[in-house]
Amino acid sequence: MSLRITTATAARVMLQLRRDPRTIAMLLLVPCLLEVLLYYVLDGQPLVFQRIGAPLLGIFPFISMFLVTAITMLRERTTGTLERLMSMPLGKLDLLCGYGIAFGMVAAVQAALTAGVAFGLLDLQVAGSEWAVAGLAIANAILGMALGLFVSAFAQTEFQAVQFMPAIVIPQLLLCGLLVSRDDMAGFLQVVAAVLPLTYAYDGLERVTTTGFDSTALRDLIVVIGATLLALALGATTLRRRTP
Amino acid sequence: MAAEPAIAVRDLLVRRGGVDVLHRIGLEVSAGTVTGLLGPSGCGKSTLMRAIVGVQIVASGTVTVLGEPAGSRSLRARVGYVTQAPSVYGDLSVRENLRYFAAVLGTPPERVDAVIATVGMDAFAGRVVGSLSGGQRARVSLATALLNEPPLLVLDEPTVGLDPLLRRDLWETFAGLAEAGTTLLVSSHVMDEADRCSHLLLMRDGHILAAQTPEELRGETGEDDLGEAFVRTIERWETEAAR
Numbered sequence: 001m002s003l004r005i006t007t008a009t010a011a012r013v014m015l016q017l018r019r020d021p022r023t024i025a026m027l028l029l030v031p032c033l034l035e036v037l038l039y040y041v042l043d044g045q046p047l048v049f050q051r052i053g054a055p056l057l058g059i060f061p062f063i064s065m066f067l068v069t070a071i072t073m074l075r076e077r078t079t080g081t082l083e084r085l086m087s088m089p090l091g092k093l094d095l096l097c098g099y100g101i102a103f104g105m106v107a108a109v110q111a112a113l114t115a116g117v118a119f120g121l122l123d124l125q126v127a128g129s130e131w132a133v134a135g136l137a138i139a140n141a142i143l144g145m146a147l148g149l150f151v152s153a154f155a156q157t158e159f160q161a162v163q164f165m166p167a168i169v170i171p172q173l174l175l176c177g178l179l180v181s182r183d184d185m186a187g188f189l190q191v192v193a194a195v196l197p198l199t200y201a202y203d204g205l206e207r208v209t210t211t212g213f214d215s216t217a218l219r220d221l222i223v224v225i226g227a228t229l230l231a232l233a234l235g236a237t238t239l240r241r242r243t244p
Numbered sequence: 245m246a247a248e249p250a251i252a253v254r255d256l257l258v259r260r261g262g263v264d265v266l267h268r269i270g271l272e273v274s275a276g277t278v279t280g281l282l283g284p285s286g287c288g289k290s291t292l293m294r295a296i297v298g299v300q301i302v303a304s305g306t307v308t309v310l311g312e313p314a315g316s317r318s319l320r321a322r323v324g325y326v327t328q329a330p331s332v333y334g335d336l337s338v339r340e341n342l343r344y345f346a347a348v349l350g351t352p353p354e355r356v357d358a359v360i361a362t363v364g365m366d367a368f369a370g371r372v373v374g375s376l377s378g379g380q381r382a383r384v385s386l387a388t389a390l391l392n393e394p395p396l397l398v399l400d401e402p403t404v405g406l407d408p409l410l411r412r413d414l415w416e417t418f419a420g421l422a423e424a425g426t427t428l429l430v431s432s433h434v435m436d437e438a439d440r441c442s443h444l445l446l447m448r449d450g451h452i453l454a455a456q457t458p459e460e461l462r463g464e465t466g467e468d469d470l471g472e473a474f475v476r477t478i479e480r481w482e483t484e485a486a487r
Contacts, residue, residue, distance in 0.1 A: 004347060012340075088320055242298065244301050
């Protein structure tokens with residue numbers, strides 16, 4: 001692993017994003033607008049907004065980074081730039097960390113803006129610190145990035161990559177406890193939910209909402225980080241130097 | 245004793261999708277030469293080049309490059325490889341692409357403008373690659389491989405679709421590099437480029453039919469035109485194979 005190559009890769013990914021201002025605008029504005037939408041949808045049930053406002057803002061970056069990374073890495077695979085990089089003195093970790101740093105920074109801005117809207121304008125309140133919500137949002141973004149990177153190996157086209165969103169993200173959203181409490185789900189679904197990383201992402205955010213960043217939330221964060229490392233390790237195995 | 249060859253391939257068998265693409269072929273490429281790998285599309289040129297660069301999974305045989313097994317870690321900075329499809333970032337400018345690859349290779353940034361000039365892209369250095377023509381993109385891809393001045397360059401059809409003047413300039417660049425000691429393996433499917441090479445490898449259906457200099461090929465076939473000479477070689481090879 002080389003610091004020079006990692007930072008160059010992060011800078012290159014940022015530069016590519018900058019060339020696409022519409023994507024940046026959507027990455028940054030859509031979560032804010034959705035948070036506002038949610039506020040008015042729950043106009044008659046303000047308590048529900050207070051319950052799910054923070055978890056949702058912490059989960060947006062997971063979804064957007066999953067999609068953006070899956071597509072960017074797929075392009076890297078299909079345009080031959082990945083093969084070129086793999087024939088150069090670049091370590092797989094350089095590439096993975098470069099992506100992580102670049103998308104982590106975008107996620108930080110995204111989380112900060114959405115948090116600003118939710119806490120500043122929409123009067124969202126959490127028992128714990130607003131910073132903990134933003135911090136968990138960034139961790140979730142990097143988890144989304146790692147999963148997107150891994151699944152990009154299983155898509156041949158961008159159409160396929162986009163379909164991983166309903167296939168991999170939506171089930172996790174349904175099962176994590178955000179929409180329905182997990183206790184009300186069928187027993188076997190509770191078991192499934194217990195092995196899905198977004199469940200822990202949600203639990204951590206829920207904990208900060210109701211009690212604060214305590215040892216339970218810390219455990220959830222550690223699970224999220226562990227799942228991220230696992231997805232990155234699996235993703236690294238899909239970056240092959242030799243192909244058929 | 246001849247110097248150690250830059251590339252030595254022995255009994256190379258490559259299978260793709262259950263079909264033999266390279267049939268236990270053997271060849272050598274001498275250091276400091278411009279060796280043309282010529283043959284029709286689909287004959288296995290790209291697969292052979294991928295095996296030499298070490299990105300192709302091979303079934304059996306050995307490929308030795310600069311004295312080491314192809315694909316060795318230490319070769320990654322010493323072999324420049326340009327694929328047929330330009331592998332550069334379409335959403336970055338010419339200069340940004342080269343700056344990134346220079347950083348990956350650990351090449352001083354000054355080399356960026358030098359290689360842009362070598363491939364004649366000075367006027368387009370600030371342009372986003374996605375807005376360039378296919379030939380221009382191919383030149384950016386070629387420039388990337390020239391960045392760190394590797395001792396071996398493997399170039400897959402680098403002159404396809406280029407302006408004739410530029411093609412001539414590039415072949416002169418290749419000759420200059422070879423004079424300075426670089427080994428070049430350049431594939432092409434147009435025979436009029438064969439005369440630009442000091443050595444030729446003629447390929448067909450996953451076999452190497454001949455490994456000669458252009459003069460030897462002319463002498464042996466009695467044909468002055470290298471395209472005709474290639475046809476004679478194929479005919480002779482087929483009669484021998486039928487026997």
